[in-house]
Amino acid sequence: MEESSTQRLMDSLLDHKQEVNLAATKEKNAALAAAADALLASKDEILKANELDLEQAKGTISDVMLDRLRLTDERLTGMANGIRALIDLPDPVGRVLDKHVADNGLVIEKKSVPFGLLGMIYESRPNVTSDVAALAIKSGNAALLRSGKEAFNSANAIMTALKQGLEKSTISPKTIELVQDTTRKSSSEMMTARGKIDLLIPRGGKGLIRAVVDNATVPVIETGTGICHIYVNKAANLDEAVRITANAKMSRPSVCNAAEVCLVDKEVAADFLPKLAEAFAGKVEMRADERAKEYLPDAKLAGPADFDTEFLDYIMAIKVVDGLEVAIKHIAKHSTHHSEAIITEDQAAADRFTQAVDSAAVYVNASTRFTDGGEFGLGCEIGISTQKMHARGPMGLNELNTYKYIIHGDGQIRE
């Protein structure tokens, strides 16, 4: 059977991956600078390719999606700056994570190393192509990227530019590749490339992530879906609670760290909910359970599905609860384990909440919107993991490394 174009790319990446896996920091930084320059130098080609994508997509995808797909001078400059920002970050490769000398004299060192070959399957944001390629290079990984069909021409033009940049560096352009086949076959080939792809990261909507998690036999990091909760405890400062809930919901509803559900203790519901309604007035649709609706005459009555939905929109589900333990149980049942917050002035309640809530990021008196690599001091972000294995929460450069043990002896054998 003839090899597919995707299989051929993977084989070529395996042949060349060590050229980036073993590269020195200086080489990788020079390659990033060259890639950023090349991206801007190819501006015309990239914008033309993007025009083609937009043309073909018109009428088939929503306006929001069209806007995500659109590249501009400004966005391209942002992409180049994103690549350059990685140059100043510390190299994640070669950190000594542990070192000890055993009684028999063996020197056992645990050292961070790149995974080897990363796979990334994503949707229609063209900037992901340059972001991920740059993160891969800085973290010492080769990368195989698969863009959504809608953005393929843009992604291909971007990848061509980045490779032209690498040509001018000591890192081989054959260490980053874009899948050329945009049918399902190529995703499936990536998901089952055991022994070739060391880590596969899906980025996009719930459907995409679910499909990858369910079908992949290569190691996968589940990212992104956020049904985030704000719990207003009876001991909350209610003005602060309103300010935080409004920010968590309204500052950018389309992202995964935006809050979707507000739980409020029955003792303060009568005070809090009308204030929240005022802050939301005309901007956020409130879907209230029966008890909450008593204080929110204008709200819709929530259906049960509303407490299990990532709206990504100006909609919030609202529920009155009988105290901290009920809130914790509700979150355990309905959360996607991304980010949750308690608003309270009661230290014991805060401690119990942060201990018992099993999510990547648990907040006391702050907005869930802070869950990202930049805000957490990682400098960058390849995604937000909602699983517990390997990485949890925002993933930066360190999370794109694994480790190995290097053991030096002078003839030790085991009895």
Next chain:
Amino acid sequence: MEESSTQRLMDSLLDHKQEVNLAATKEKNAALAAAADALLASKDEILKANELDLEQAKGTISDVMLDRLRLTDERLTGMANGIRALIDLPDPVGRVLDKHVADNGLVIEKKSVPFGLLGMIYESRPNVTSDVAALAIKSGNAALLRSGKEAFNSANAIMTALKQGLEKSTISPKTIELVQDTTRKSSSEMMTARGKIDLLIPRGGKGLIRAVVDNATVPVIETGTGICHIYVNKAANLDEAVRITANAKMSRPSVCNAAEVCLVDKEVAADFLPKLAEAFAGKVEMRADERAKEYLPDAKLAGPADFDTEFLDYIMAIKVVDGLEVAIKHIAKHSTHHSEAIITEDQAAADRFTQAVDSAAVYVNASTRFTDGGEFGLGCEIGISTQKMHARGPMGLNELNTYKYIIHGDGQIRE
């Protein structure tokens, strides 16, 4: 549809897991001591159940497997001591892995926490039941164990004893459970228990591990298979090379860190191979490629499959290579990424080997047999990971934890 017995156990574990997830170190240690005592107090019942397993297995499994299945007074004492050994190890839960204060005053802490609910699917060694239950308790995890059918009665008697021990502690016996259904259905239910089982670890033969990795939709750690290589570089001390190769092959051939393949540089093959044959004489079957056979008249000629086989036996595949780079390429193609060693007095060759070989443990001038949790200073071991995600090489208590971010604010919102 009625819930299966396995589903019911999982639901019950989810209801009770926080009783161990949030337990204090003192509580967990007291529970371990009580479990060890109870194991010895139930000696008669456990040995009787084991008799039954041995009776039923006779004639259907090999003598080696029968021996693995057999419990004795001595082995039970060993199991109890294994549990007690965990008491003195540091608690992996609650380590502050990172902490920083952001410019806006948010205090962002990254803290180790248990996974929640571990799943373990294993085969016929009854001691795994007590080992894993104890590791789960110490690492703060609830656990659902599925023993192989052959060892079920023994495993069940051991689990009953451990639970009797927990009854006398503050940790609920409902935090550890043994699957009662030994058909394939229960494995399959565990492999697809998304949102319930946080980490699934298969332990056993290649077939079992492969089936779990291929079919699981819950996060899995791939363990165990070891096609380990010894590479005798032209600059090796040949006497040391013989000693190390003999140890790596013969000290315990049935374990995953035993060497299966020896590669030797052509320059030293004529000197080294006859010496190795002498060390192996009458004990190890040598399967030599054509070039190696020139120096090993009594060896069998190796078939191509011999370089891709985990013999777990007194057999070694032997190949003459044209130098370091060829050896590195051979290992990249044929290794299971477990443990490999170079024997050399040439520092540059050693450095190149440890950099380029992509395995969990890479040795210079020492036996591959050292790859285990005890030898690496982890104090214990739940398995040896051959994947790169989350944990690589020996997994101890820390590797049975994940982390979460706990963020304290005083009203911060995101612009």
